[in-house]
Structures are given as C-alpha cells and as structure tokens.
Amino acid sequence: MLLEINELFVRYGKSVMALQGASLEVGEGELVSLIGQNGAGKSTLLKSIVGIAPVHSGSITYDGAAVTDKKFSVIKNRIAYVPEDRGVFSSLTVGENLRLGAVSRKDTRNIDADIERELARFPILGEYWSRGASLLSGGEQQQLAIARALLLRPKLLLLDEPTLGLAPIIVDLIFDVIEQLRDEGVTILLVEQNAVRSIEVSDRSYVMQAPGKILGSGDAKELAANEAVVDYLGFSPTGLLGDSE
Amino acid sequence: MILQIIVDMVGLGATYALLTIGIALLFGILGLMNFAYGEIIMIGAFAMYLFKDYPWFVGVLAAVVFAVVVSVLTERLAFRPLRNADPVTLMIASFAVSLALQSVMRMTVLPRTQGVPPQPFLTESITVFGIRVTVLQIVTLVLCGVLLGGLALLMKKTPLGVQLRASAENFQVAKSLGVKGSFVIMSAFAIAGVMAAASGVILVARQGAVSAEMGLTPLLIGIVGAVVGGMSNLKGAALGGLLLGMGTGLLEATLPTDLIAFRDAFLYSAVMVVLVIRPQGLLSGTKVRTS
Amino acid sequence: MTNSTRIRRLFETPILLVALMGLVALIAVFGDPTITRVTVQALIAVVFVAGLSLFSGNSGVMSFGHVGFMAIGAYTTAYLTIPVNLKSSMFSDLPESLGFLATIHAPFPIAVLVGGLAAAVLALVTAPIMARLGGLQAGIATLALLVIVFTVLNSWTDVTRGSSSMIGLPKSTTIWWAAGIAALVIVIAWAYKKSRSGLQLQASREDYLAATASGIAVGRHRVFAWVLSSIPVGFAGALYAGFFTTFNSQTFFLSLTFSFIVMIVLGGYLSLSGAVIGALGVSVLQEILRRFQDGAFTGGISLPAGIADLILAAVLLFVLVKAPLGLMGTRELRLFRKRSIGSAS
Numbered sequence: 001m002l003l004e005i006n007e008l009f010v011r012y013g014k015s016v017m018a019l020q021g022a023s024l025e026v027g028e029g030e031l032v033s034l035i036g037q038n039g040a041g042k043s044t045l046l047k048s049i050v051g052i053a054p055v056h057s058g059s060i061t062y063d064g065a066a067v068t069d070k071k072f073s074v075i076k077n078r079i080a081y082v083p084e085d086r087g088v089f090s091s092l093t094v095g096e097n098l099r100l101g102a103v104s105r106k107d108t109r110n111i112d113a114d115i116e117r118e119l120a121r122f123p124i125l126g127e128y129w130s131r132g133a134s135l136l137s138g139g140e141q142q143q144l145a146i147a148r149a150l151l152l153r154p155k156l157l158l159l160d161e162p163t164l165g166l167a168p169i170i171v172d173l174i175f176d177v178i179e180q181l182r183d184e185g186v187t188i189l190l191v192e193q194n195a196v197r198s199i200e201v202s203d204r205s206y207v208m209q210a211p212g213k214i215l216g217s218g219d220a221k222e223l224a225a226n227e228a229v230v231d232y233l234g235f236s237p238t239g240l241l242g243d244s245e
Numbered sequence: 246m247i248l249q250i251i252v253d254m255v256g257l258g259a260t261y262a263l264l265t266i267g268i269a270l271l272f273g274i275l276g277l278m279n280f281a282y283g284e285i286i287m288i289g290a291f292a293m294y295l296f297k298d299y300p301w302f303v304g305v306l307a308a309v310v311f312a313v314v315v316s317v318l319t320e321r322l323a324f325r326p327l328r329n330a331d332p333v334t335l336m337i338a339s340f341a342v343s344l345a346l347q348s349v350m351r352m353t354v355l356p357r358t359q360g361v362p363p364q365p366f367l368t369e370s371i372t373v374f375g376i377r378v379t380v381l382q383i384v385t386l387v388l389c390g391v392l393l394g395g396l397a398l399l400m401k402k403t404p405l406g407v408q409l410r411a412s413a414e415n416f417q418v419a420k421s422l423g424v425k426g427s428f429v430i431m432s433a434f435a436i437a438g439v440m441a442a443a444s445g446v447i448l449v450a451r452q453g454a455v456s457a458e459m460g461l462t463p464l465l466i467g468i469v470g471a472v473v474g475g476m477s478n479l480k481g482a483a484l485g486g487l488l489l490g491m492g493t494g495l496l497e498a499t500l501p502t503d504l505i506a507f508r509d510a511f512l513y514s515a516v517m518v519v520l521v522i523r524p525q526g527l528l529s530g531t532k533v534r535t536s
Numbered sequence: 537m538t539n540s541t542r543i544r545r546l547f548e549t550p551i552l553l554v555a556l557m558g559l560v561a562l563i564a565v566f567g568d569p570t571i572t573r574v575t576v577q578a579l580i581a582v583v584f585v586a587g588l589s590l591f592s593g594n595s596g597v598m599s600f601g602h603v604g605f606m607a608i609g610a611y612t613t614a615y616l617t618i619p620v621n622l623k624s625s626m627f628s629d630l631p632e633s634l635g636f637l638a639t640i641h642a643p644f645p646i647a648v649l650v651g652g653l654a655a656a657v658l659a660l661v662t663a664p665i666m667a668r669l670g671g672l673q674a675g676i677a678t679l680a681l682l683v684i685v686f687t688v689l690n691s692w693t694d695v696t697r698g699s700s701s702m703i704g705l706p707k708s709t710t711i712w713w714a715a716g717i718a719a720l721v722i723v724i725a726w727a728y729k730k731s732r733s734g735l736q737l738q739a740s741r742e743d744y745l746a747a748t749a750s751g752i753a754v755g756r757h758r759v760f761a762w763v764l765s766s767i768p769v770g771f772a773g774a775l776y777a778g779f780f781t782t783f784n785s786q787t788f789f790l791s792l793t794f795s796f797i798v799m800i801v802l803g804g805y806l807s808l809s810g811a812v813i814g815a816l817g818v819s820v821l822q823e824i825l826r827r828f829q830d831g832a833f834t835g836g837i838s839l840p841a842g843i844a845d846l847i848l849a850a851v852l853l854f855v856l857v858k859a860p861l862g863l864m865g866t867r868e869l870r871l872f873r874k875r876s877i878g879s880a881s
Contacts, residue, residue: 050421075423087418089411096407103408104423152423278672326857332672333598337797338856344794345849348842356841461790465683472676506691513680513687520677521668 002028002187003049003156008058010044010212018044019212021058026156026189031182033190033198033205035233041212042191043084046158049189050074050081062156075104080154084161086145090134094125097133097144101151111151118147121177139170146177156187163194175201199223199237207232248376250498256382258490259389260447264463265470265486266396267440272476273413274433276332280339281319282467283460284346285438288315289445290455291350294361301364308442315346316438317431325427343460351457358456361449385447392443393483396436400479405432465509469516475526485526549868550726553812554719557582560816561715572711578819579714580775582812583721585799587768589811590725591761592800594734596741597670600793601662601678604685605766607788608658609651609773611689614702616640616647617778622704629694637695644708648717648774655770658685659763666762667755670744682793690785701784702777709779717775721768725808728764733757741806791845795822798852804862809869814862822848 003026010019019041026032034042047053049060049067051074060067062077074081080101089097098118102111119126122143128136136144142162149157159178163171171194179201182188192198199205199220206217207229216226220237223229230236267285271277289312296304323342327335367381400406411419412429420426444463449455466489474485489512496508519527557579564575588602615637618626624638642650662681669677689696696702728734740747740754748754777783795818803814825847831838855862 052417052421074421081421083418083421087415087421089414089418091410091414092407096411099404100407100411100419100422100424103404148422276672278676323853330856330860333675334856334860336672336675337598337801338853340794340797341849341852341856344791344845345853348845348849352840352842352846468676468679507687510684510687510691513684516680517662517665517677520673520680521665524669524673 001025002030002063003189004059004061005045005049006059006061008045008048008060008212009056010041010048010053011056012054017056017211018053019048022208022212022214024206024214024217026187028187029182029185030203031178031188031190031201033192033202034208035192035195035198035205036208037193037210040208040210042208043160044212045208046081046160046189046191049158050079075152078152078155079158080149080152080156081158082145082149082160082162084164086141088133088136088141088144088148090132092133093130094133094136094144095129098125098148098151101148104152114151114153118150121180122147139166139173142166142170142174146174150181150186154186156189157181158189158191160191161193162190163192163197171197195233195237196235248374250494252376252378252382253498254491254494256385257494258487259386259393260444261466261470261490261493262393262483262486263389263440263444263447264467265474265482265489266393266479267437267444268464268467269471269474269476269479269482270409270433270437270440272471273479274409274416274430275324275328276335277324277339278332278336278468278476279437280336280464281323281342281346282437282441283462283464284343284350285312285316285319285441285460286445286448286463287350287455287457287460288312288346289442290361290449290459291355291445292442293446293449294359294455295354297361305442305446308446309439312442312445313435313438316434316441319346320431320434325430343464347457347460355455355457358454360454363450363453367450381450384450388443388447392440396440396479399436405429409433469512471526472516473519473527478526481526545870546730548870549809550723552869552871553722553726553809556812556816557715557719557722561711564711574819574823576709576711576714576779577823578816579711579718580709580772580779581796581799581815581819582718583714583775584769584772584796585803585811585815586718586721586725586808587765587772588796588800589765589805589808590728590768591765592805593725593808593811594729594737594741594761595758596806597666597674597758598797598805599678600675600797601681601685602766602769603788603793603796604682605655605658605769606773606776606792607685607689607785608655609648609770610777610783610788611696611702611773612651612654612770613644613647613774613777614705616642616650617644617706617708618702618704619706626697626704627695631694634695644706644713644778647708647778648713648771651774651777652767652770655766655773656763659766663759663762667759682789686785686789689788696785699784699786701782703782705777705781707778707781709775714775714779717768717771721771722808722812724764724768728761729808733760737761795848798848800862801852802855802862804864804866806861806866807864807868809867810862810864813864813869818848821851 005022005024008019008022009017011017022041022045024034024045034045036042044053048055051067055068062079065072098115102114105111124140125144125147128140133141133144146162162174166174175197178188178190190198190202204217204219205223207215207223209215209232215232216223216229223237267282268279271279289308292307292311293304296307319342323338324335327338367384368379370377370379400410408419408424408429409432412424412426416426448459448463470486470489471482473489474483475481493508493512496511497505500508560575560579564572567575584602584606588599592598620639620641627638630638665677666674690698736747736752737757740752740757744754799814799818800811802818803812804810822844825844827833829839829841829844
C-alpha cells in the first residue's frame with residue numbers, strides 16, 4: 001500500500017478529539033474517496049498527512065516511511081494537497097500561482113511543458129494567465145488550485161472537498177478531471193460530501209462519522225452490504241452500479 | 246516658495262517610504278512588528294563612522310554588509326525560535342532585541358555620540374528655476390527611487406519575489422507548495438537589512454553623527470508609516486511612508502513655530518485614529534492579519 | 537466545593553500577596569539604606585505592574601502605554617508638593633490659564649490620590665480607542681499613547697520643564713507608604729479579577745467571538761479595566777516622584793516601559809501573583825546587575841555600561857521562547873495547591 005493510516009487519533013487543544021482511531025489505506029494508482037458529513041473529521045485526516053494537524057497517536061506511513069517523522073518531507077515525496085479553501089494567492093496572478101506549484105522541482109526544463117499540459121486540461125487558466133487570481137470565480141479558483149497541485153507531478157494527490165459550493169457544470173468538470181488523473185496513474189485520496197458521485201468514480205470509498213470514526217469501506221457493493229453505512233448515508237449505494245456502468 | 250516646499254516634502258517622503266518598507270516587509274511575512282529595525286539602521290550608520298576615512302563608497306558598502314548580517318542574525322538567534330508565536334509576543338521579543346543591540350553597541354564601540362563629517366560634495370547646492378536643491382537631496386531621491394524601484398522589480402519579476410508575496414499572503418499554503426519558509430524569511434530580513442543600511446547612510450549624511458540611540462526616531466516613523474499605509478501591503482506601506490513624509494514636511498513648513506515641537510503628538514494621535522477607523526491602513530484594500 | 541474552601545480559595549491569594557508586601561517592608565526596616573532604597577523601588581514596581589496586570593491580565597491585551605499614566609501621576613505630585621515659593625521661580629513662564637498651578641499645594645496623600653485620578657482622566661479620554669482594538673493594533677495604539685505623552689511632556693517646557701529636571705519635591709514616599717499602597721492595589725486587582733466584569737473580560741480573552749456571541753459587552757468591560765488600571769499606575773508615578781524627588785520627561789519613556797514589560801512577562805502577565813513576583817524578582821535582579829556593572833562583584837573592575845540592559849534583554853528573550861506565559865502561567869499563589877486542585881470543579 002502506498003499510504004497506510006492506522007488507528008489515528010488527532011486532538012486539538014486539550015479536549016477536542018477530531019479523529020478517534022481512524023484507519024485507511026490507499027494503494028498505488030488507486031482512487032479512494034473518504035465521505036461523510038460536515039465535521040466528521042475528513043479534512044483533519046488529510047491535514048494530518050501533510051503535517052498540519054497535531055497527531056496524538058497512531059501511525060501514518062507513506063511508501064514505508066513514517067509521515068509523522070520530523071525528517072519526512074511531504075514535498076520530496078511528491079504529495080500534493082489542495083486545501084478546502086483552495087489556498088489560491090489572491091495577490092498573485094494566475095500564472096504566478098501556477099508556477100509556484102513547481103517551485104520545489106529540480107527538473108526545471110520540463111516545467112514549461114507541464115504547464116502547457118495543465119493549460120490544455122484547464123483552458124480557462126490560459127485565458128486568464130496574467131489576471132489577478134482574486135478575480136477568478138470559485139470554480140476557476142478550484143481549477144487553478146488543482147492545476148497548481150499537479151505541477152508538483154504528484155504521486156499522491158489529496159483533494160479536500162473540491163466541488164464544495166460549485167455550480168453543477170463545474171462539479172461535472174472536476175469529477176471528469178479526477179477520473180482523467182486516475183487514468184494517468186495519479187493516486188488520489190478524495191475527501192467529499194457528495195457521496196453519490198464519489199462512490200461512483202472511486203475504486204473504493206471510506207465512510208466516516210463524527211468524531212473521526214470509519215463506519216465502513218469498500219466499493220459500492222460492499223458499502224451497500226454494510227448496514228451502518230447505508231443507515232448513515234440514507235441510501236444504498238448498490239443502485240449506483242447499475243446507473244454508472 | 247511653494248515649489249521649494251514641495252521639493253523638500255518629496256525628499257522627506259522618499260526617505261520615510263524607505264523606512265516604512267523595511268518594517269512592512271517583515272510584518273507581512275512574519276507578523277513581526279520589528280522594533281529592532283531602528284538598531285539595524287544604527288548598525289548601518291555605524292559602518293559609515295567606522296570607515297569615515299576611506300572613500301565614501303567603502304562606507305556605503307560596509308553599511309550594507311553590516312546591516313544585512315546583523316538583520317539576518319537577529320532572525321536566526323531571536324525570531325526563529327519564536328516562529329509560531331503571536332504578533333504581540335514577537336513585538337515584545339523585538340523590544341528585547343532592540344535593547345540588546347543598543348547595549349552591545351554602547352558597551353563596545355559606540356559609548357557616546359560620534360561625529361561623521363559629511364562628504365563635502367553633499368552639502369553643495371544647485372539652483373534650478375529658483376529652487377535651491379542640495380546634492381544630498383538629489384542623492385537621497387535617487388537612492389530611494391532606485392531601491393524602491395529595485396524592490397518593486399524584485400517582487401514582481403523574480404521567483405523570489407513571487408515566493409515572498411505568496412508567503413506574506415499565506416505562509417502555511419506557500420510552505421505546503423514547497424516554498425522554503427526559512428529561506429524566504431531570511432531573504433526578507435536581508436532585504437530589510439539593505440533598506441535599513443540605505444536609511445542609515447542617508448541619516449548619517451543628514452545628521453553628521455551616529456549614536457547608539459539614533460534608531461528610535463526612524464523606527465517610530467517607519468511604524469507610523471506602515472500603520473497608515475497598511476501593514477501587510479508593500480505598495481500601501483510605501484505610499485503611507487511617502488504621505489507621512491510629505492505631511493511632516495508640510496507641517497514643518499506651515500505649523501506655527503511653537504507647535505512644531507508637538508508635531509509627533511499630532512502624528513501619533515492620527516495613528517490611533519487610523520487604527521480605530523481603518524485597522525488595515527488607509528491605503529490598503531485588503532484586511533489586515535490580526536493574529 | 538464546600539463553603540469554607542470557596543472562601544479560602546477566594547482570600548488565600550490576596551492574603552498571601554499582602555503578607556509578602558509586609559515581609560518585604562520588614563526587610564527594609566531592618567536593612568541598611570541601600571536595601572531600603574531597593575525595597576521601595578521594588579514596591580513601586582509592584583504597584584505599577586499589579587495595576588497593569590489589572591488591565592492586561594484580564595483582557596489579554598498588552599499595553600505599552602501605561603508608563604504614560606505613571607508620568608501623569610508623577611507630574612501631578614510634583615505640582616502639588618513642590619513648595620509654592622520654589623514653584624513660582626521654577627515655572628515663571630506658565631501660561632495664564634494654568635497660572636493656578638504655581639499656587640496650589642496639597643499634602644502628599646492627597647497628591648497621590650489626585651495623581652491616580654489625573655491618570656484616570658487620560659485613560660478615560662483614550663478609552664473609546666481601547667474598547668475597539670485588540671492584539672497588535674492595541675499594542676501599537678498604546679505605544680502611540682506613550683509617544684504622545686512623552687512628546688507633550690518633553691516639548692511643553694513652560695509647564696513641564698521638558699528634559700530639565702523637576703526639582704524640590706519633598707521626600708515623602710516612605711517604606712510604609714509604598715508597602716501600604718502596594719497591598720491596596722493588590723487587593724483592588726484581585727477583587728476586580730474575581731468580579732463579574734473581570735470574569736467576563738477573562739472569558740473574552742479566552743475566546744473573543746464566543747464571549748461577544750454570548751452577549752458579553754467586551755468593549756465596556758475593557759474600558760472599565762483600562763480606566764481602573766490607570767489609577768494604581770498613577771499612584772506608582774506619585775510614589776516614584778515622592779521617592780526620587782527629581783525626574784524629567786526622559787524618565788517615563790521606553791526604557792522604563794521595557795523594565796516593566798520584563799517584569800510582567802517574566803512573572804506571567806495572566807496571573808496577579810506572577811506580576812507581583814515578577815516585579816519583585818526583576819527589581820532585585822536589576823539591582824544586582826547594576827552593582828555588577830559598577831564592579832561590586834568583580835573586584836572593583838567595572839564592567840562596561842549597558843551590560844545590565846543586555847542581560848535583562850537576554851532573560852526576556854529566553855522566557856519568551858521557553859515559557860511565553862511566564863513563571864506563573866495562569867496560576868496564582870496558593871498555600872494548599874494539591875487539595876485546592878483536588879476539590880476544584
């Protein structure tokens with residue numbers, strides 16, 4: 001497994017336990033989604049992988065190395081993270097934002113080609129290249145954030161609620177891109193509230209309930225067989241199999 | 246007469262803008278209101294005194310080296326261990342750094358005020374269209390223009406500049422993209438050091454003396470300018486400094502003589518009012534980072 | 537918690553601190569004149585820092601401007617206690633509207649009281665600003681206040697003599713005055729800390745948004761604490777004036793501010809006990825450093841001037857890095873620590 005999370009506890013301050021013994025695995029080349037309601041602890045799990053949430057106990061290993069180790073470098077291991085608020089720099093232009101995604105790369109000669117490729121994937125970014133990023137709409141900012149993360153040439157891409165609050169047509173676009181990336185071989189851990197679409201595109205999904213407990217996991221069929229999951233989601237994911245295939 | 250006042254105002258404004266930029270740069274990136282900035286200026290000025298018997302460019306070069314080295318050292322020794330502290334703690338820490346630098350200088354090489362005779366050519370003046378301009382004023386204007394322009398270019402056109410701007414806006418996200426936080430912060434301190442050195446050089450040329458306490462006045466000016474212009478926005482801060490300088494020049498030219506001594510009281514009252522009405526600064530559109 | 541433990545918990549800390557003041561005063565009574573001088577200075581520092589802590593400790597907002605209040609207290613005392621005949625020659629250029637200053641006179645206790653009230657007037661004028669600002673903005677605003685007070689004192693030479701010294705004050709501050717007022721201020725600060733207003737202000741310090749959301753008028757409580765805290769600080773200025781009998785505009789500026797900040801940060805600015813202990817401890821440390829500097833401990837070889845400041849700065853930096861909340865943190869001085877914690881909540 002590329003990413004293995006075992007019995008993870010995360011605690012904010014003295015009393016707030018955001019994750020209570022969450023375990024999760026992502027294999028190389030897999031598209032795995034983590035779904036659950038607001039406040040379930042999904043974002044916290046992503047943050048603990050990139051080292052911005054205080055891990056209390058449990059382990060996170062990436063490619064055999066302990067992520068919680070001080071020497072572990074998220075960047076050198078090519079883990080890209082798109083935060084929920086997208087983290088677009090509004091005082092920079094679209095182009096400057098994009099280039100910043102490649103700031104740590106040593107193979108400077110290939111960067112321009114990679115930028116071309118992302119501009120082909122997200123044409124709107126090329127159009128707005130020298131505009132201030134603050135002028136972009138929410139959907140455009142999300143595209144910029146994903147494109148910027150891809151310029152790291154990530155092995156593992158962590159997406160935190162990429163479709164939150166976006167128009168349906170943009171949501172479609174983002175899910176298309178996610179599938180496209182999986183086909184290109186990028187390993188993806190997707191955090192979503194949109195359970196239907198996530199289970200549909202993912203190889204496997206985990207369902208998380210507050211405060212940070214995994215209720216169940218698997219593909220649509222396995223999830224459907226799990227009573228707790230069906231109960232929590234409010235629908236049975238089996239129907240999705242027939243719809244999408 | 247009016248033209249003469251305007252020329253003086255612009256000269257003072259450019260000098261103040263330089264002071265403000267050094268403060269605002271570090272504030273934007275670290276949330277640090279650096280009270281030790283005045284001492285960095287003093288170190289630069291001290292270099293001018295140390296090399297006063299050499300050609301002037303030796304002193305200027307030494308001023309830059311001294312100020313940059315000390316500025317970077319304060320980061321390494323005092324501010325880095327406090328990287329995650331809140332702005333008020335950082336401000337108190339910078340008080341301590343300021344006092345420490347002052348006392349070290351007073352103990353060792355600068356126990357009392359020392360005179361630095363200005364370069365003779367600086368005091369000469371030329372008259373253009375009936376306006377008397379000293380060479381010092383021209384040099385000041387050119388120096389400030391070159392430095393502010395150079396900084397603007399650096400921030401706009403170079404990768405380092407982009408990283409500095411990104412870090413100032415959101416340090417956490419910049420780091421998660423692979424921007425090297427320590428390198429960016431160190432660069433910011435180095436740039437602030439260059440600005441401080443230039444301010445020190447100008448100050449020495451104007452006052453003709455250096456002392457361990459000389460940093461206080463320029464520091465307070467820099468802070469006021471930054472507050473007025475908008476602390477986390479360099480363009481706003483530079484404009485704030487310029488306006489402050491021009492305002493000060495205007496006050497000096499127009500205030501009745503017995504009120505000039507109270508100039509600072511008026512200025513700081515204005516600062517308090519600005520803080521309440523527009524905490525993000527008069528000239529800045531963005532919200533200021535408060536914690 | 538039983539009734540008696542509650543009462544004990546309420547009075548334990550102030551009684552201990554007041555007893556500490558008594559102890560310090562006794563040391564002075566039986567000590568040589570140098571020890572008496574250091575002790576009085578330390579007690580004046582306690583008055584100041586306890587007053588500052590009344591505002592900063594409860595609101596969580598650091599003030600760099602309180603030395604301005606202290607200056608007001610000191611100058612007020614000067615006007616009220618310098619003998620009238622001396623005053624008329626010292627202030628020959630008083631503006632007509634302030635001519636009464638040359639003739640008024642009051643005994644020292646009244647001067648102390650008026651000094652505190654005069655400081656409160658300045659606090660009241662600036663209160664609307666403090667009500668609206670927090671964090672760094674408040675820090676800069678309070679510093680601006682200090683600069684304004686300094687500029688006025690330094691430049692209005694007809695009235696304040698500027699950087700020439702105020703002279704001719706009778707030496708009025710005795711060890712008992714200093715210890716008594718220190719004890720009084722400790723009791724006031726403690727009473728405020730335990731009052732409704734104090735508790736609500738502390739709630740806003742912990743979580744500003746939650747406090748305002750639950751209907752606490754943070755601004756009003758801050759204003760109250762700001763004005764209330766200026767009074768003891770004015771007293772401290774009066775005591776200072778009555779003890780040193782001479783001072784000038786430079787006295788009440790950045791370096792004095794810095795010493796007080798070292799005291800309150802070192803002890804722990806969120807705790808009244810911390811503030812008091814910090815004031816006493818740093819006063820003693822400063823005296824030791826000063827003697828060091830004068831060569832008392834190095835066989836007569838005097839060290840370069842400035843080393844005392846350098847060490848003080850280093851101590852402050854060390855504390856900020858290692859224990860940002862100071863020695864006491866949020867704890868208070870208690871006799872029965874274990875049992876108190878066991879019976880809490």
